[in-house]
Every structure is written in C-alpha cells, then in structure tokens.
Amino acid sequence: MNPYSIYTPQDRKVAYFSMEVGLQPEIPTYSGGLGILAGDTxxxxxxxSVPAIGVTLLYTKGYFHQEIDSDGNQIEVPVEWDPSNFMTLLTEKVTVDIEGRSVLVQAWVYPVKGITGYTVPVLFLDTNLAANEPEDREISAYLYGGDERYRLKQEVVLGFGGAHMLQILDHDNLQAYHMNEGHAALLTLELMDRYQQDLDKVKALCVFTTHTPVPAGHDTFDVDTVRDVLRDRFHFEDLGHSNIIDTDGRLNMTYLALYHAEYINGVAQKHGEISQKMFPEYRIDAITNGIHIRTWICDSMAAVLDSHIPNWRQDSYALRNALDIPRVEIWEAHQAAKRELFDFIEAQYGISMDPDVLTIGFARRAAAYKRATLLLRDTERLKKIASRxxxxxILYSGKAHPADAEGKALIQEIHQAGGQLNDDIKMVYIPNYDMYRAKFLVSGVDIWLNTPMRPLEASGTSGMKAAANGVVNFSVLDGWWIEGYIEGVTGWSIGPRRVKTETGPAIHDVRETSAAYDALDADDLYGKLEHQILPCFYEDRSRWMNMMAYNIALNGSFFNTHRMVAQYVLEAYFQ
Known part of the structure; x- marks a missing residue:
C-alpha cells in the first residue's frame, strides 16, 4: 500500500512551494518569519479544508542551534534530528539534472491535520540517497547553507524536483502553483516545458508572493553558474527580457517568478505599494499576512477564550468578542504566561526576573535593518527613564545568519549594553530563538518592540502573535503595524509615519538615509516609554487591560492566516 494514499483522500488543487516551512519546534526546517508563515498557512x-499540498526541502542538518558565549559571540552548532520520527518516507522518487548528473530525489510526507480532521500533506524533498554522489546527497542538508552554487542546486530540487514529484503522485488537476518567495521560481520553467511554452497557460497557474524590499532577499545567480548547473534546462535566449537576466549578467529569481505569474502580491498594504514601485511593469496586489491563531495563543489565554468564545479556534473572527471578557481575566491569563516565561528563563539560564516589572520583548532575526539596538542607543537615558x-x-532573542557579520555584531553590541545597564535594568539575551521560545516570549512580555528601518519591514508576524495574546505593540509604522495600530488603544507608534527612502523602481540601500532617522526614532521611543507607556502600566492598569482586550479583539480577529487564506482562495487560486 502506498503510504501517501493515507494523506490524499481527494484531489489537490493548490501546490504551495516554500524554501522553508516551520510546523513544530522539533522539525528544524525553518529559520524565521518566512518559514513560520508557510507553516501557519x-x-x-x-x-x-482547502485542497492543498505543500512542497519544501527536508534539511537533514537543519538551520543551526545557536549558542552565545560570555563575550556575546554567536556560536553555530549543527542540528541533529531524525525525520522518521515525524514523517513517512514515500516509495516514489524522481530525478533532476544538476551539472549534467541525474540526481535522485525522494520525499517524506508530513500530515498537517486540521481542526475538523481534514489533512494537508507536506512533501519534504530529500537528496540524501546512497545512489547519489556524496556532494549531491548534501544538497538538502542545510537550510541557507553553502555558497551560491549550493543554493541554486537546492532551488533546482525545489522547483524542478517538486513539480516532478507532484506529477508522479498524480496531482494533474492542480489549479494553482503558489511560490512563497522566488526560491521556487524554477518550477515555472518546468511548467513552460510541460505546456509547450504556452505562457498564458503557465501564468494562469502561477501565484507569486514577494516578501521583502531588501535587495538581499531576492535571489540572483551568475548566468554562467546557472548554465553549468542547469545545462539543457536553461535557455538564455528565452529569458533575456523583462529583467529576468539583469544588467550584471545574473538570473533574478524574483523577476523569473513575476514574469510567469498572473497573480502577484505583497504581504501588507504598505509592502504592496513598495513592491509596485520596485516592479512597476507588473500589477502587485496585497494580502496582509497573518498567524495561525490556535498555534500561537498560550494555554492560559486559550483557557479564558474557551470560557467566553468557545468557537474561536474554528472562527478567528470571533475573537472580536474578546471585548466582552472581564479585563481581570485577561490580565491574570497574561500574568500566568509571564510567570511561565520567567520560570523557563530561570530554569534554563539561572536568571531570576520579576513578574511585577514592565517587560519589553524584542525577538527576531538579527539583521542590521531591524535595528535591534535602537532601544539601547542611549543607555544612560534609558536608566534614568526606568528610575524615574x-x-x-528587557528580553532579547534572535539568530544572525552564519554569514551575516553585521547581524552577529548586533548580538555582541546588545551583550555589551547589558553590562552597561548593570542592575539598573535587567536584560537577558535568550539564545536559539525558535518556535518553542517564541511562544513563551510573544505571550509573556508586556510590550512587543519592533524598530525596523522603513520601509523594509514587509509584514512582521511576530507582532501579530503578541497582539493575539493581548500583548501591546510598540513599533515603527511599517509592515502590518500601519494597519493594526490605533495610537494609545492597541499600542504606540515610533517615529514619523512616512520616510522617503524609495526612488523609482528600486529601493536604495537605506542605511545612510535611515541614519538621519535613528536619532529621531530613538528620541520618540524614549519619550513615549517615559511619559506614556511606563505611567500607563504602573498607574493606569485599567487602561492597560483595555488595550490588551483591544489587541485580541481588533488585531487577533483580523491578522490571522484563516482570513489570509480565504483571501488567497478568493483572489488568487480560484478566480
């Protein structure tokens, strides 16, 4: 019996391709927001009960386990895990051509079971087979590991291999191939060959979601490398248009996806506008991201919701009724989550935190544009604010990409700032930020801080997770927060609403431009922290509890993947 048949009770209509997918902490096939969004979707x-199937890579050695030494240096430790503990290995295999060799690809299937019992299978592609050459067995080993050629080989497996695997598993009635970022764009070349270069047919099948205005977020590959890796599958004469091959002689995967997709979207209303300016020759819509509510709401808050809104797990929009919940119940549920977070910190790191003290959380990928150290720009002023x-x-967490020297330097800078704060403000950097630690943090802190350079925060789903748990956001007006904030009601903004950093079809490297705003943003952050946030928390608890309820009701009920998926179904998949 084919084990796959257990998970395919009906035809699939949507194939969802993502370079990374985060489904549970024990399956280390994600690095951050992109993968978590894919898993929540x-x-x-x-x-x-959307008839979909997911396609990604297995990553037998995961991303990495992060440790931080006494000097604040990030140490990357390989991850060891056994996919057979979580997934079923299929008997079917396909081959992809890489550098003139036939590389065998197998697939593991993981069943994502819905609340009513409906199951969506996720295929994890794997090249670690004895029949393959040693270097080919490593293609699916590391998430975001290796050099440019290694990354291109992975995208061959995802795009060509994923499309082949779906075909031999008899998914011939697919109506949409959804590319979650440009990593899967090579599947469009497979579809073009399959449908005899019928561009209109392929475009009608393809949906593309772009996630970032940061240039580094858009994969490009040297054309000579592409020719060497893809050989007969790459036809330069067919791609030398529409910026697919850029002026530097590089294959741009974002433009490859844009050219072959009929429906294209950004992941927040603002991000849709920015993307439209970046790619003016294409129509860019916007579907704001969300979170999977029942995954991210903590147990204590879920118990309160169960007693007042029994259908909230099935109907995320029902969370609007959180306004009817007695505020003290929301507060007590949050305090329980806060104590659980602090118990975890004490058990893991031997550091004692005070649950009666206002606690700020900042947890996300350590990248320069996220400005993790903006809060620490003037530690003396910060100490005076706290004393008055x-x-x-303050709790920090987040991994830097192993090749990101700037991101690693940020972690060191935070570590050094902690020493400067001494005992005036207790600050902890929690290593190895993952789904497990994220749930503790988004539900247990009092303020969720986000300070990116505008307009580089495409969405920002961690803030949505915090809001759904009644945690108040304090964030730069970018990404989802432009849509989710009501000043003094759901949280507070940082800095001005608009910053001119985009010109024409591309986004500049905004660091120089943004530097002029760092001081302005930091001053606004410190001012609101001193004169609005801390007084509200310590002196007007009833207002604070109202803000918690408004976050659950207004933001939790909208910024969720149930609403987001419904939009994709209506606007992109089955038009």
Missing part, C-alpha cells in the same frame, strides 16, 4: 489550509518612571526589564 498550511495549518489554515487544513483547518479550512518605574522599573524595567
């Missing part, structure tokens, strides 16, 4: 597919307006605690 697949969970909502299952909850809503009330006590303060």
């Amino acid at each position: 697949l969970k909502s597919f299952a909850d809503l 307006s009330g006590r303060l605690q």
